[in-house]
Amino acid sequence: MLLHEDTSVTTISLPLATGLHRKGATDEPAWVRRTLIGVALIFLTLFLFVPLISVFYEALKKGTDVYLAAITEPDAVDAIKLTLIAAAIAVPLNLIFGLAAAWAIAKFEFRGKNLLITLIDLPFSVSPVVSGLIYVLIFGLQGWLGPWLAENDIKIIFAVPGIVLATIFVTVPFIARELIPLMQAQGTEEEEAAVVLGANGWQTFFRITLPNVKWGLLYGTILCNARAMGEFGAVSVVSGHIRGSTNTLPLHVEILYNEYNFAAAFAVASLLALLALVTLALKTFVESKNRWHEGELNEH
Amino acid sequence: MCTWHNLIWEIILNNFKQHSVLPGFNLAFGFTLLYLSLVVLIPLSAAFIQTTVLTWAEFWKVVTTPRVIASYRLTFGASFAAALVNAIFGLLVAWVLVRYPFPGKKLVDALVDLPFALPTAVAGIALTALYAGNGWIGQYFEPLGIKIAFTPLGIFVALTFIGLPFVVRTVQPVLEDLESELEEAAATLGATRLQTFSRVIFPTLFPALMTGFALAFARAIGEYGSVIFIAGNMPMVSEITPLLIITKLEQYDVAGATALAVVMLVISFVMLLIINLLQWWSRRQSASA
């Protein structure tokens, strides 16, 4: 925002200054500042930090033995496995979808583009419970394909495939939403240059487009994965809640909690909380890389 | 005959998409449409189609029973209140993060996204433990006779948690891009800091603030995992609509569950539309610089 197009001579060599411009003329009195910071921090502490800390506290309250036992008992391990499987299928599929959708939307002009983008956003706006329900309506016993599935002894609802499907549904938009604005901002010039030089579609895509969006792609994948592993509502509807086979980690947490086995519930929950923290750390890292990368691109 | 078909097809294609030298449109677009239809559109339509087993009258009856209406009131009421609180405090947090230095700011900034990243079930049990009568926070309210967990108040708390990042993250970029010259101009013209904020800064932030509010509200309406533990789940009192859907499912009342789902879907679509309009408004505001 400081890079006015005419590179006004007065804004050069004062990167420090523009930050300091705030001092004096457009600053609030110190007491106002401190009060605002204080209130903001109190709000965040109450609603954000304390809940986070309490997860780990409750998990370790009864000692590390109980903690380790909770996360290594067979049902928990099965839940971990199922969570990983669901994510391992959902994320790559949505990755391909995201790339395809972003390619079509960002590099071409066609009618109904905005409609398409809105449609991609749909899973975001739908309640998780409804997301699960609609799959029950198709694959459940009374669903469209219900009778046919029963005949062929294929179980989707109340079984792993249903969980995977629901997970895919809720995470469809994540990667696409990251890539679309990014690729739109980057424009089509580089790709057109590549085509003029004789590259075919795949070469252009893998050598030109993909490297340019790698940080955005990583960012979207991280978020997609976090949601895939943490999804609760949708998966709850399609799962049979059968311990040991159709429980993901979040569902397992619910079962333990409902049995009043709080220490175990929080122990398992702490794994998910750790996942969240790792996600945030990766997110911050990628964001800083992204900004640096964008800065590089802007210099061209 | 052959050439007629080709001609019509060409006309359709030319009107649909501009010519481009880049390859791969048909493949990408086709795949996108196919995937989207199979995974999203057809399943969503299942709700609308299945609900037609009920007549209008039956449908209306199902979605307007007293219990259901109580759940609407609770869901919308708590979501609105939570989004409102998030609008106020989210603006404050964004302001503090953008404008003031303080120790640990980077950490706080990163943690604002925690509700995005944390699985809803984890948030649910953590908040319940915290705000229960003997919890870290709940214990201070217990002697005052205020119960938080297992009451609508608890639902409000949970919805505030999950909506927290929305306002902060939509307002932050707008605040960052605000030119200091505008505030300096106001100062030279004699305005106090408060006047500058209310007349110059706040109007610029308003579209983004509204967008954040709408996003938080939309998310709160459909929320399940973080609410289900802290809500009392008592019919007519502390039962949210998504829970009602599950309850009906468990009672094998698929038609009833679907009817409610349709109501929620319609509201979701309306919210999506409103949010798109707000984002368009917000972009227009910042573009007219």
Next chain:
Amino acid sequence: MSIEVRNLSKQFGTFAALRDVSLKVHSGELLALLGPSGSGKTTLLRVIAGLEAADTGQILFQGGDATSQHVRDRHVGFVFQHYALFRNMTIFENVAFGLRVRAKAFRPTEAEISNRVHRLLKLVQLDWLADRHPHQLSGGQRQRVALARALAVEPTVLLLDEPFGALDAKVRKELRSWLRRLHDDMQITSVFVTHDQEEALEVADRVVVMNEGCIEQIGTPDEVYERPASPFVYEFLGKVNLFHGRLHRGRAWIDGLEVDAPEHTEAENLAAVAYVRPHDIHIDRMIHGGALPARVFHILSVGPIVRLELIRDDSEDKELIQVEITKERFRELQLVRGDQVFIKPSRFDLFPSQVVH
């Protein structure tokens, strides 16, 4: 309202933006702060306005110490390079802003405000746009609104930060003369910052040439152009040719020319440089006393002037000499590339070599 700046210094980290700057602005004059980027001119303007605080020094308005006064109490009008108009308000509301934020006791009635705003908008010839929003106006229009807005609060001092820097060349020229006329009508003490020497020389009553945080020279446009006080001012305000020679006790020997140098009577065998403007060089096809031989390297016809680039016959490194002559003279001489000519400076300024950078 006169302004006095005394011994102002300001540092940004390790960068010294202002070094012990002192200046007096006469009441009612239009003063230009001219200099390259980093010279401190904008910093000086902002310190006068109160948008920045100096590390040391004083600012006095009409003799009264305003150094620690907050910007909103200084009653200065400030015009920003990029207009800084309030996007969410109409043109009318923008101009009325300064009047509407006044404390109740000092606020005019809405009717008075409306009167004043329309009067000002008429003054800048934009009354017909009063209900539009800034994004619907062109750059030149926006800057005029910014000026009207600054004038609405009846400031005692008007400060402009590169007011025409963001505009097209043609609009810039128009607004320049328009500003001059406006100032003549209103007689308000005005200071404006620019890096365009043509603008400063054309518009201002006096010019302050700044470089690296210091004032190099203060004078009328004529003074700074015809009698530059230092090589920097010379080079900044126009093209210059350098001729090397020697100074000794009041006389100078420059390239075969011997002249009096009364200002340098104490000079003892100093190396010196003569600064000559392109239009102060006499050029002829025939040699006459003391003229230097040179060859025409490049001819550039620019409107009513012809710019010649010459290479001296005795120059090893092919240093170019810039000469400007009228079209008429050029037609007389009938010059083409490669022609032999003889040049002699008709006016020059001498500076000892060590002063030169």
